[in-house]
Amino acid sequence: MKAPPFAYVRPATLDDVLGELAGGDAKVLAGGQSLVPVLAMRLGRPATLVDIGAVRELHAVESRDGLRVGAAVRQRTIERSAEARAVPLIGMALPFVGHRELRSRGTVVGSLAHADPAAELPAVAACLEASIEVAGPAGRRTVPATEFFTGAMTTGAGPEDVVVAVTFPAARPGEGFGFAEIARRHGDFALAGVAARVRVGADGAVEQARITGFGISDRPVTRDVTALVREHPTEERLRPETARLAAEVVDTGGDAHGSTGYRRRLYGVLAARELAAALRRARTSTEEAA
Amino acid sequence: MTRVPEARVAKVAAGERVDVAMTVNGTEVVVSVPPRVHLADALREQLGLTGTHLGCEHGVCGMCTVLVDGEAARACLLFAVQCEGADVVTVEGLGSPEEQHPLQQAFSAHHGLQCGFCTPGMLMSSYDLLTSGPRGTAVQPEELPVEMSGVLCRCTGYRGILAAVADVAAQHPDGLPAPRNCGHRTLVGRGGGPPTARADGSAPDAAGAPPVPAEVRLPAGAPSATVEVRSELGAPVDRVWEVLADFHRLAACLPGAELVQVLPDDRYRGRATVALGPVKLAFDGLAQVVEHLPDQHRMRVLAQGADTGGSATQADIRLAAEPAAEGGTVLRADAALFLSGRIAQFGRALAGDVSRRMFEQFAAAVEESARSGRAPTAPARPPGALTLLAGTLAARLRAALRRLRRTR
Numbered sequence: 001m002k003a004p005p006f007a008y009v010r011p012a013t014l015d016d017v018l019g020e021l022a023g024g025d026a027k028v029l030a031g032g033q034s035l036v037p038v039l040a041m042r043l044g045r046p047a048t049l050v051d052i053g054a055v056r057e058l059h060a061v062e063s064r065d066g067l068r069v070g071a072a073v074r075q076r077t078i079e080r081s082a083e084a085r086a087v088p089l090i091g092m093a094l095p096f097v098g099h100r101e102l103r104s105r106g107t108v109v110g111s112l113a114h115a116d117p118a119a120e121l122p123a124v125a126a127c128l129e130a131s132i133e134v135a136g137p138a139g140r141r142t143v144p145a146t147e148f149f150t151g152a153m154t155t156g157a158g159p160e161d162v163v164v165a166v167t168f169p170a171a172r173p174g175e176g177f178g179f180a181e182i183a184r185r186h187g188d189f190a191l192a193g194v195a196a197r198v199r200v201g202a203d204g205a206v207e208q209a210r211i212t213g214f215g216i217s218d219r220p221v222t223r224d225v226t227a228l229v230r231e232h233p234t235e236e237r238l239r240p241e242t243a244r245l246a247a248e249v250v251d252t253g254g255d256a257h258g259s260t261g262y263r264r265r266l267y268g269v270l271a272a273r274e275l276a277a278a279l280r281r282a283r284t285s286t287e288e289a290a
Numbered sequence: 291m292t293r294v295p296e297a298r299v300a301k302v303a304a305g306e307r308v309d310v311a312m313t314v315n316g317t318e319v320v321v322s323v324p325p326r327v328h329l330a331d332a333l334r335e336q337l338g339l340t341g342t343h344l345g346c347e348h349g350v351c352g353m354c355t356v357l358v359d360g361e362a363a364r365a366c367l368l369f370a371v372q373c374e375g376a377d378v379v380t381v382e383g384l385g386s387p388e389e390q391h392p393l394q395q396a397f398s399a400h401h402g403l404q405c406g407f408c409t410p411g412m413l414m415s416s417y418d419l420l421t422s423g424p425r426g427t428a429v430q431p432e433e434l435p436v437e438m439s440g441v442l443c444r445c446t447g448y449r450g451i452l453a454a455v456a457d458v459a460a461q462h463p464d465g466l467p468a469p470r471n472c473g474h475r476t477l478v479g480r481g482g483g484p485p486t487a488r489a490d491g492s493a494p495d496a497a498g499a500p501p502v503p504a505e506v507r508l509p510a511g512a513p514s515a516t517v518e519v520r521s522e523l524g525a526p527v528d529r530v531w532e533v534l535a536d537f538h539r540l541a542a543c544l545p546g547a548e549l550v551q552v553l554p555d556d557r558y559r560g561r562a563t564v565a566l567g568p569v570k571l572a573f574d575g576l577a578q579v580v581e582h583l584p585d586q587h588r589m590r591v592l593a594q595g596a597d598t599g600g601s602a603t604q605a606d607i608r609l610a611a612e613p614a615a616e617g618g619t620v621l622r623a624d625a626a627l628f629l630s631g632r633i634a635q636f637g638r639a640l641a642g643d644v645s646r647r648m649f650e651q652f653a654a655a656v657e658e659s660a661r662s663g664r665a666p667t668a669p670a671r672p673p674g675a676l677t678l679l680a681g682t683l684a685a686r687l688r689a690a691l692r693r694l695r696r697t698r
Contacts, residue, residue, distance in 0.1 A: 001348075002331075004326065005325075005326050008369070008371050009301040010297050010299075012299065016299070020301075029372075032367055032372070033349065036348070036349065036366075037348040037349050037367065040366070049325070049369075053294070053295050053372065054295050054296060059292060072292075074292055098440075099352070099439060099440030100418060100419065100423065101355050101363055101364050104363045186435075
């Protein structure tokens, strides 16, 4: 189907973007790879689309205190950027985001703002404890990614707000990551997926371990599993533990593509596998640093 | 670094049309669209580039994949109004029938064309993969099922397609050749109404008449049809040249043509009508004499015209008059024709036949004018369905009969 009629404006400054969003019946258009299908299926009928593509400051990629990605920066730009190598988890996740053709236009921040519960990048942001900058009528604020996602396609950004940027912390020596998802076809939204992050000390002992599941609830669900990984440092030994964790965190109802039970099994298997892989990579990175 | 578009500070209302300038297959165009029209519809309806196919129109199937600023993108997930200043390449720009891109050759060789519906998307996606994919042309065959999964094929599977892409990747380890059919050409939409794509930046005049282009520019690439005709006239060469050298008399000899306005720099604005069965085309256009060699009795005329119904034609015509035996003249015309829009759908052979027939009528009118020393008595009538098609078909029939007799 075609999108319903809408007015269109492409302001040059963030202030003008906020001016256009005032009133609440406008939507921000960045890459449009999530928004346009919503319009084409007539699930949304905003009066105005405010294209942020001409706001120069939103195209910035900066690598001070981690990786700061502006709201207009495309996923494929990050896929290729040298700065983004400081955040290995994002490089592991991006190939799973839609297809190449969608990543050409889709933005990193747009995926966060859209907050699809089965999307990869919100899970990456939650797992890494990224911080999300939001500008609104009352000024700017920074929201931790762990608090940003409040439900399916709802976030801490209101209808008059614009998400300006996200900052991912750079990986430190001793950190290792894992990422995996199961989808019916490549490029589809995940039936279940996990992002894992493990930090070890100079002696190889587990200092911290986190696992974020997606496609399993109405938002990315993160758990601190430091004690689990410390006591059960291999995939085989983690498997029963992550299966128990799955029963707790996977609360999505079943659908035509997979039951709750199937998703729990996927989560348990993927979590054990990726936590073990992240631990292996963390230990390799300390050996390299030494 | 991604191109940052210019701001469009004035809000475009929901139903309002807005002009969007972009480059499509090397041609600068302006489309006039409401904000909700996506790029694929603008390409198909406004520019007549129907090679870009549409399937699902919400980003799943990949049929509409084109290159935007050098990268594959879904043309159905991108509003045309967002594409101001963008550089778009469609499957038409990838290669021409005469000079196919290696990917097109490989798809054909490996039976990857199948029903053809997904082919444009597959070609543009694979071009993107082998030029700006994760590892460039170094893609391994086993990675192809995932890398090519952005475009769906519903025929029999992907084997031939993947084999074609793998073949091209192996043949071009140092990078893929650029698109081969990008250059200036006239693009016209399919929807009727005034032309919406302008190649020359000229504005329509107040009366709403199609714009007068500033100059005649010929498209890049191979012509749709070429015509070479030789006519023996009874009139002496000097008299024939007099007719050719006087553009008013020349125009009066052209079937269906009418000279509207004489412009500086040997340019002439005119109108031409061609009727073929149910099809009636009225071209408004421009002719420009770019070479005029009276000593050799030779001239070269470039012409272009657009039809309000969505066809366009451009022509590069060389006329030469040579003395013949018994004081007569041999009038020769070589024309390269570039057709787009509905008229192009006639097929090359018929377009050539019709052009040849028009030239024969032209030659007859030149002869009459050369003999009488005046413009032809009756203005040359628009070549009608009966005269043109009947003549064309009769000529084909005769040729077929001759072949039949020979084979007996």
